[in-house]
Amino acid sequence: MAKYLLLKHYRGGPAAVNDVPMDQWTPAEISAHMQYMRDFAARLEGTGEFVDGQALAPEGTFVRYDGEGRPPVTDGPFAETKDLIAGWMVIDVDSYDRAVELAGELSAAPGAGGKPIHEWLELRPFLSEPPTITE
Amino acid sequence: MDETLLRSLTPSVLGILVRRGIDFAAAEDAVQDALVEAVRVWPADPPRDPKGWLTTVAWRRFLDAARADAARRRREDLVDEEPAPGPAPTVDDTLQLYFLCAHPSLTPSSAVALTLRAVGGLTTRQIAHAYLVPEATMAQRISRAKRTVSGLRFDRPGDVATVLRVLYLVFNEGYSGDVDLAAEAIRLTRQLAAAIDHPEVAGLLALMLLHHARRAARTAPDGSLVPLAEQDRSRWDTRSIAEGVEILQAALARDQLGEFQAQAAIAALHADAPTAAETDWVQIVEWYDELARLTANPVVRLNRAVAVGEADGPRAGLTALAAVDDALPRYTAVAAYLHERDGDPATAARLYAEAAQQAPNLAERDHLTRQAARLNALRRR
Numbered sequence: 001m002a003k004y005l006l007l008k009h010y011r012g013g014p015a016a017v018n019d020v021p022m023d024q025w026t027p028a029e030i031s032a033h034m035q036y037m038r039d040f041a042a043r044l045e046g047t048g049e050f051v052d053g054q055a056l057a058p059e060g061t062f063v064r065y066d067g068e069g070r071p072p073v074t075d076g077p078f079a080e081t082k083d084l085i086a087g088w089m090v091i092d093v094d095s096y097d098r099a100v101e102l103a104g105e106l107s108a109a110p111g112a113g114g115k116p117i118h119e120w121l122e123l124r125p126f127l128s129e130p131p132t133i134t135e
Numbered sequence: 136m137d138e139t140l141l142r143s144l145t146p147s148v149l150g151i152l153v154r155r156g157i158d159f160a161a162a163e164d165a166v167q168d169a170l171v172e173a174v175r176v177w178p179a180d181p182p183r184d185p186k187g188w189l190t191t192v193a194w195r196r197f198l199d200a201a202r203a204d205a206a207r208r209r210r211e212d213l214v215d216e217e218p219a220p221g222p223a224p225t226v227d228d229t230l231q232l233y234f235l236c237a238h239p240s241l242t243p244s245s246a247v248a249l250t251l252r253a254v255g256g257l258t259t260r261q262i263a264h265a266y267l268v269p270e271a272t273m274a275q276r277i278s279r280a281k282r283t284v285s286g287l288r289f290d291r292p293g294d295v296a297t298v299l300r301v302l303y304l305v306f307n308e309g310y311s312g313d314v315d316l317a318a319e320a321i322r323l324t325r326q327l328a329a330a331i332d333h334p335e336v337a338g339l340l341a342l343m344l345l346h347h348a349r350r351a352a353r354t355a356p357d358g359s360l361v362p363l364a365e366q367d368r369s370r371w372d373t374r375s376i377a378e379g380v381e382i383l384q385a386a387l388a389r390d391q392l393g394e395f396q397a398q399a400a401i402a403a404l405h406a407d408a409p410t411a412a413e414t415d416w417v418q419i420v421e422w423y424d425e426l427a428r429l430t431a432n433p434v435v436r437l438n439r440a441v442a443v444g445e446a447d448g449p450r451a452g453l454t455a456l457a458a459v460d461d462a463l464p465r466y467t468a469v470a471a472y473l474h475e476r477d478g479d480p481a482t483a484a485r486l487y488a489e490a491a492q493q494a495p496n497l498a499e500r501d502h503l504t505r506q507a508a509r510l511n512a513l514r515r516r
Binding site: 021022023024025026027029030031034035038055057058059 | 357358359484487488491492493494495497500501504505507508509511512
């Protein structure tokens with residue numbers, strides 16, 4: 001088994017095919033989208049491949065150490081940040097091919113007009129523990 | 136087996152052990168072990184005297200642990216003698232446990248975890264599940280909290296207000312996983328109300344009951360939020376409402392108003408309205424004014440602006456909103472609502488979309504996005 005992170009971006013990836021902001025969809029289209037996402041996660045739980053899924057608020061802060069005895073420096077949020085992560089799903093699957101298959105399904109979630117969004121999801125393998133048998 | 140009954144015995148058994156001279160941390164571990172044992176043994180072999188059974192098993196567990204730990208000679212000496220039967224368990228023990236678990240030296244998250252375990256009798260695993268953290272993390276949080284309070288005297292009265300804040304936090308977490316934190320908070324507040332006669336304890340219990348009564352109506356089958364005005368009021372739990380109102384009235388009659396009683400009074404006015412349109416918003420505004428006198432919490436003024444908008448019209452609501460700090464969470468959502476009521480769907484839709492970006496949880500974000508989408512769809516027609 002191998003763990004993969006499916007990253008969804010608010011921005012930073014290539015534009016989706018069906019790229020309409022959600023507040024311009026109809027309420028029924030929003031419901032259909034939410035249902036698809038819930039069904040997807042439930043199905044992965046059913047197959048034993050779901051690990052975790054979380055959504056992130058769009059605004060964040062950059063923080064860094066500023067030396068002994070000083071409070072940390074904070075900066076942001078930056079309106080111009082190019083890469084903005086919206087959320088993630090972690091899956092534990094048998095192969096890279098299976099991870100790609102699932103990411104493709106998630107990207108097919110319906111959007112405006114009830115058509116698939118075709119949004120780009122970033123697929124990143126976890127760096128795992130070294131195997132016991134190496135020779 | 137009735138696990139709630141079992142867990143309700145936790146504070147008095149723990150109180151007995153502490154009064155026998157065991158330190159709090161060790162006593163708490165022993166009681167937790169006894170609870171686990173009870174869950175295993177009772178279904179097949181229910182005891183005649185559940186509390187006596189738990190006390191005996193917890194005591195034995197403590198002896199085993201103390202004997203196994205050779206470094207703890209002092210404690211061994213202590214336990215070599217048969218324990219005195221101990222004073223009869225009193226309501227007072229329970230109250231002292233609440234004070235200890237909500238001690239001001241604990242952080243809120245530690246106080247919550249310790250209260251749920253030592254007073255509520257939940258296992259570390261259950262608490263970890265409820266707060267979506269790894270079990271090892273929650274175990275550490277609880278043992279650190281126990282170390283923090285273990286040197287404290289058990290017989291000093293504490294501050295009821297800190298206990299109420301902890302219980303309020305538990306209630307507001309709602310429920311996730313297999314533990315219903317809202318129901319657990321109600322149980323613990325009820326138990327506290329039986330141990331101490333205090334109008335704000337009654338106020339908090341009433342507040343919880345009145346909000347809990349709406350729970351079934353608050354979410355649609357697909358999990359989306361249903362706002363108060365659109366809830367199917369026939370799905371409100373009338374027994375819970377009646378109990379909440381009765382408790383609240385008895386508390387208010389004592390004329391020692393506090394913020395939980397005032398919040399409960401607002402919830403009671405909503406519960407009392409057969410339809411959203413029949414809500415007594417004028418009285419609700421008065422209660423918000425009262426609440427603003429009792430607390431510096433700026434959210435009160437934000438909620439008051441909504442009530443003013445209903446009582447005196449959206450313009451008055453927007454005027455009230457202008458005096459509120461616009462950096463408050465949900466400020467933009469309130470502004471969107473009032474602009475929609477004021478007949479400005481374009482501004483409202485823009486603000487709803489903006490509010491969705493700032494929403495503190497997914498359910499609210501989805502709800503606000505839907506509101507924006509609904510207005511945008513209407514405008515396209």
